[in-house]
Amino acid sequence: MTEIESLKQELKKVNAEYAGIRNVPAEERAEFGRKINAKKQEILAKIVATEKKMLDTQVEPIDVTAFCAPNESIPEVYSQEYGSRHPLATEIDRVCEIYQMMGFDVVESRQLDDEYHMFDSLNFAKEHPARDGYDTFRTEEGLIPPAHTSTMQHRVLKEYRDKLAQGKNIAVVVPGRVYRNEDVDATHEHTFYQCEGVYVSRECNMGQMLGILREFFEKYYEQKLEIRTQPGYFPFTEPSLEFMIEKPKSLGGKKGDFLEMLGCGMIHPNVLKMAGIDPAEYHGFAWGGGMDRLVMLKYGLSDVRAFESGNLSFLRNFR
Numbered sequence: 001m002t003e004i005e006s007l008k009q010e011l012k013k014v015n016a017e018y019a020g021i022r023n024v025p026a027e028e029r030a031e032f033g034r035k036i037n038a039k040k041q042e043i044l045a046k047i048v049a050t051e052k053k054m055l056d057t058q059v060e061p062i063d064v065t066a067f068c069a070p071n072e073s074i075p076e077v078y079s080q081e082y083g084s085r086h087p088l089a090t091e092i093d094r095v096c097e098i099y100q101m102m103g104f105d106v107v108e109s110r111q112l113d114d115e116y117h118m119f120d121s122l123n124f125a126k127e128h129p130a131r132d133g134y135d136t137f138r139t140e141e142g143l144i145p146p147a148h149t150s151t152m153q154h155r156v157l158k159e160y161r162d163k164l165a166q167g168k169n170i171a172v173v174v175p176g177r178v179y180r181n182e183d184v185d186a187t188h189e190h191t192f193y194q195c196e197g198v199y200v201s202r203e204c205n206m207g208q209m210l211g212i213l214r215e216f217f218e219k220y221y222e223q224k225l226e227i228r229t230q231p232g233y234f235p236f237t238e239p240s241l242e243f244m245i246e247k248p249k250s251l252g253g254k255k256g257d258f259l260e261m262l263g264c265g266m267i268h269p270n271v272l273k274m275a276g277i278d279p280a281e282y283h284g285f286a287w288g289g290g291m292d293r294l295v296m297l298k299y300g301l302s303d304v305r306a307f308e309s310g311n312l313s314f315l316r317n318f319r
């Protein structure tokens with residue numbers, strides 16, 4: 001029996017003794033009561049002191065770094081459901097993997113950039129209305145959460161240009177999150193993902209670019225695809241194209257249903273020059289397109305808002 005248990009038993013005995021006061025002659029009752037009460041107070045004081053001593057000495061500190069025993073059952077209060085990876089994270093990995101198999105390096109984009117990388121280094125003339133087409137957000141300091149992954153082109157060209165001198169090519173893809181001040185609906189999000197491609201060599205041409213893009217889309221959708229292009233306009237490419245694929249039959253597409261997947265073109269000589277690459281010696285092509293739409297098509301999703309919603313019943317479909 002512990003010290004505290006024996007004290008509590010003593011207390012019980014004293015309480016029982018006190019009940020016997022009925023049998024004590026009236027004139028002795030006061031004295032009897034006083035004695036019992038004194039005993040009781042003494043025991044109570046001992047109990048308080050003992051409990052205090054236990055608290056001071058016996059409480060072990062909790063080791064928050066200890067591993068939990070894996071075989072012990074998990075208490076009911078914790079959810080026993082496992083989470084899942086976000087479908088975009090998985091698909092972005094797949095996109096990079098396909099380009100890596102084709103020999104591209106992967107460089108991540110950034111989430112805050114400046115006017116120079118977002119526009120100037122991409123041959124947007126100062127005050128040119130094309131700048132407004134990007135619906136950019138701006139911080140009070142004038143910084144820009146990038147509205148396209150092209151914001152990385154200048155950095156990639158500068159970082160990799162030594163390869164050209166070594167007789168190698170620049171081949172880089174840049175996945176990244178981008179932001180636009182758009183009204184949100186089923187096909188527009190203010191936050192979405194793009195993937196940029198940059199290729200530079202002594203001799204390269206539009207045909208090679210279209211070959212790379214077709215190869216990418218056929219690998220991604222695991223089927224043969226028809227492609228089509230139409231003229232586009234981007235200040236950083238000349239000529240510029242919009243690249244389309246025929247909507248895959250397996251995904252409900254009919255003959256002649258073409259979907260625009262990305263913008264592309266031959267890198268403008270000014271963009272190469274600004275990055276210290278001589279456009280008389282080297283040529284390049286680049287492309288950039290949304291990844292959300294790529295993934296929506298693959299899984300037949302109709303509402304882009306699902307990706308940023310945190311809706312568990314949506315996310316659980318991708319376990």
Ligand code: DAH
Pocket residue numbers: 147148149150196197234236237240262263264265285286287288289
């Ligand atoms: N940055 C463009 C956009 O977001 C897409 C784009 C077009 C990227 C042409 C490129 C390119 O690299 O060459 O609309």
